[in-house]
Amino acid sequence: MSKKSSDVVANKKNSNKNLKIKTLKQRFLSFLWSLLWKGSVAFCAFLFIAGIYFDQKIERKLDGPTWALPAQVYGRPLLLQRGELSQAQLVGELKLLNYRPVESVQSSGQFSVNQQQVIIYRRAFDFPDRPESALKIRVDFSQGKIASITDERRQNRDSIRLDPLLLARLDSDKIEDRVFVPFEKIPNLFVNTLLVMEDKNYYHHQGISPLAILRAFIVNFQVGRRVQGGSTLTQQLAKNLFLTPDRSLWRKFQEAYIAVLMDYKYSKDVLLEAYLNEVYLAQNGDSAIYGIGLASDYYFARPINELRIEQIALLVAIIKGPSYYNPRRNPERALSRRDLVLRKMVENNLISTADYKYAVADSLNLSKKRALNERANPAFMSLLYRELAAQVPRSVRNSNGLHIFTSIAPLAQKHAEFAVQKGVAQVSKDKQDDLQAAMVISDRQYAEVRAVVSGREVKFSGFNRALDANRPIGSLVKPAVYLTALDAGYGLDYHLNDKAIILKNGTGQRWQPKNYDRKFRGQVTLEEALIHSLNVPTVNLGMQVGLNNVISSLHKMGIQEKIKAYPSLVLGSISLSPLQVAQMYQPITMNGGYQPLTLIRSIMSNEGELLYQRGDRSEQVFSPQAVKELTNTLHKVTSEGTARSLRWRNPGQSFAGKTGTTNNLNDSWFVGFDRDEVVTTWVGKDNNTSAALTGSSGALVLFSYYMKQKIGK
Known part of the structure; x- marks a missing residue:
């Protein structure tokens, strides 16, 4: 074969080979494209179905009652009115209500005492008949009682109510416990401090923050362990409301997806309200403390809107790790974290330098550990x-x-x-x-x-x-006997025999009642017999008015049990x-x-x-x-x-x-x-x-x- 023919054959073989390779590449690319678009369709279908599923879960949770809230039990509100209450009684009640004594009253939950005067900034409260706003009042005393009540508009008031003490919460399963706080009642300083510490871009991202995730990944990679998280507050809320605490990639995906959906469906304020009422903050015996409302009561024995700067800083600090920064078990660790929060507050112009110096110098100032349990x-x-x-x-x-x-x-x-x-x-x-x-x-x-x-x-x-x-009530029954007589027309000067008598009891046995001092006085008035609780005259009076009438009186007084008509009844059997x-x-x-x-x-x-x-x-x-x-x-x-x-x-x-x-x-x-x-x-x-x-x-x-x-x- 000539060289030219040989080259033709070789070129033909190479051409066929290239054609086969090209064909294989085309098939492979076609397969990849098919896999890609089918996978994309499947993934989109999955996202769609998962979105519907998650959306329904989100709506059921956030559009309905988000939590099974325990019933709250209140004591009676103290009514201040002229001619009632001593100054000591009022101050004692204010202390039980955890009003803070101060030199100058500036905000709700405070009071001051000055000689015969008490100034109170009453808390706002929704009473059963009507809601009442916070109000500053002055109570003046004279001769040991309230002489006048004046409000901040210098108007005299005949009476005014204080907010009632929260005594207990009735939680049947003893697992979760919370006091719901609407967003409008959460202090702005608390919200802004939380965002500075936990999610600066909360009002700007769409539920997740890719930059925060990347930054956390780099930091964790550099130190070789997890020291920083990239989750937004919305992601944390998604985890708390819907997911388990495990750290799998699947759980993180769900967390992110739910966070994006929630951010799309609800306002930032609504989600922040849910987060602040859901976040876990302490363990009180068998009950977990959820939400900043109950946590404020648990740690400081006062409502969230009355917390001082350093208390707000501590509560925000605890959110980072309720166990790790538990101020009762780890006070030094909690104090260090609180001071860090205070520094961030002043650096971000949330508080003044003077406020910072005052707050950082204060101790933790926690309430008694069992204070939350001791009211009931x-x-x-x-x-x-x-x-x-x-x-x-x-x-x-x-x-x-x-x-x-x-x-x-x-x-x-x-x-x-x-x-x-x-x-x-x-x-x-x-x-x-x-x-x-x-x-x-x-x-x-x-x-x-x-x-x-x-x-x-x-x-x-x-x-x-x-x-x-x-238990047998003894002579406590006697007023019922005497009331029966007085109601029937007997007078206090009516004379009763105080001499030895013998009666038969219900079993036919002889019964000889005696006075406590074993003496007889012959005759005594009805009044004398009751004053000195004499037994024999009382028995004689009971027999005269009729035991059945005495029993009738006891029933009128509220005793519902069946009472037998024995003579010993009138002595409290x-x-x-x-x-x-x-x-x-x-x-x-x-x-x-x-x-x-x-x-x-x-x-x-x-x-x-x-x-x-x-x-x-x-x-x-x-x-x-x-x-x-x-x-x-x-x-x-x-x-x-x-x-x-x-x-x-x-x-x-x-x-x-x-x-x-x-x-x-x-x-x-x-x-x-x-x-x-x-x-x-x-x-x-x-x-x-x-x-x-x-x-x-x-x-x-x-x-x-x-x-x-x-x-x-």
């Missing part, structure tokens, strides 16, 4: 749960974020707890460590429970003696709890009107709708004249009768009341009342053995301590 007393919380179940419809109880307004008076509760602890320690004999007590404070005018204590360990949530300890006794005495203190004792005043929805309102109607069950005569006699009981030790125990104070003592001195009772409160007190032992105390040597002492606390002594 298990005794009145138990009564609250029972009343909710008995009086409030299930549909209301199951609503989200209820605001429950109660009649609990925080200062009265504090004084009652002190009186029980101090009083039991005082009356215990021979180291009676098993001596117990209970106390119920009720309001004379409105038939409301103001305070409940169920034992000497006032925060113990076990057996509730105030509600469940049914029936058993009642302290709360039932308080109910029994309520008509005596309400001019003969009956109204059930209650704790719940009203319930509002999270949106401000009134869902439940306590009824205020009372029923006249006894003659006002008969009740007046009885009350005057009970006043003499405390001045010259069985409770006369109150004259030297509480000089200058005026009371009416009745002692009660049961067989073998097992139970010591006293019910006393001044012009606005009824105090029911029991002292005894859970095993029903002798407490070795009469009504005057036991329960009356606790009553005395309470009344001393009430007037600030």
Whole structure:
């Protein structure tokens, strides 16, 4: 073959080879293109489907109730009015409400005291009847009572309410706990400080920040470990609301995608509000603290809008790592981080240099660790749960974020707890460590429970003696006997025999009642018999008016249990709890009107709708004249009768009341009342053995301590 022919063949082979290569390349490129566009279509379809799925999740979460908010339980708001309250009582209430004492009152939650004057900047609050704004007022005192109330416009006010104390949050699962704060009530300084520290470009990016992610990657790569994150606040919100805390690429993709969708659908303010109410900030026992509203209360015992500069800085610092910067466990670490936040605040012109120097010199100033848990007393919380179940419809109880307004008076509760602890320690004999007590404070005018204590360990949530300890009431029943007589037309000067008598009890056995001092006086007036709590004349009176009529009176006074008509009834053989006794005495203190004792005043929805309102109607069950005569006699009981030790125990104070003592001195009772409160007190032992105390040597002492606390002594 010639060289020319050979070259032709070779060229042909090369051409065929090149053609094959070209064909293979074309096929490969075609395959890649097919794979690319099909993959792109599939990916777009995936993004579309995932977008629909995530969008529905986002809408369900952010358009509906974002959180299952616990019900908030409030005490009664203190009503300031002329002629009421001492300066000491007002200051005591302000301290319980965590108002801050200052020299010059400038903002809500502050007060100052100057001789016979208290200046208060009342907090804004949405009361059940209407919302009221923050207001600066001046309260002047004269002769130990409020003389005038003047607001910031120099207008005289007859009365004004303070915001009520938040006592507890009812969270059924004990997992999450939060107080929702709307965006408009979050201080601008807090928002701006948070953005400086966590997401400077928050209002400029679209949910994710590629530059922040790249910067974090470079920094982490340089140091060989994760020291910086690139997530925006929107991404953090997406993770907190919808995702698990694992660090997989799939989770990061979901986080970014959800963040972009949320940023597209909702305003920056709405998302920031959600973030600040969702962020985890502490662990309080079994409950987690979520959101800056509850965290502000947990760390500083005050609402978020009252935080000082250094407190705002600390709360922002904690957001970075609630466990790592826990100020109670790691105070030095938290302080260092707080000071860094303060430096950033002054560098970004959020605060002045003078404010910075003042703030950085301050300590952490945390509230007591258990302050958040100590406002609620298990005794009145138990009564609250029972009343909710008995009086409030299930549909209301199951609503989200209820605001429950109660009649609990925080200062009265504090004084009652002190009186029980101090009083039991005082009356215990021979180291009676098993001596117990209970106390119920009720309001004379409105038939409301103001305070409940169920034992000497006032925060113990076990057996509730105030509600469940049914014990013989002894001579506490006698006013019911005498009221029956007075209501039937008997006079206080009516004479009763005080001579030995023998009766038969329910089993046919002979019963011979005796007076406590084992003496007989021949004849005594009805008034004398009650003042000195004489047994025999009381039995004679009970038999004359009729035991069934006495039982009828007890039912009118609110005792619902079936009572047998035994003669021993009139000496207190029936058993009642302290709360039932308080109910029994309520008509005596309400001019003969009956109204059930209650704790719940009203319930509002999270949106401000009134869902439940306590009824205020009372029923006249006894003659006002008969009740007046009885009350005057009970006043003499405390001045010259069985409770006369109150004259030297509480000089200058005026009371009416009745002692009660049961067989073998097992139970010591006293019910006393001044012009606005009824105090029911029991002292005894859970095993029903002798407490070795009469009504005057036991329960009356606790009553005395309470009344001393009430007037600030």
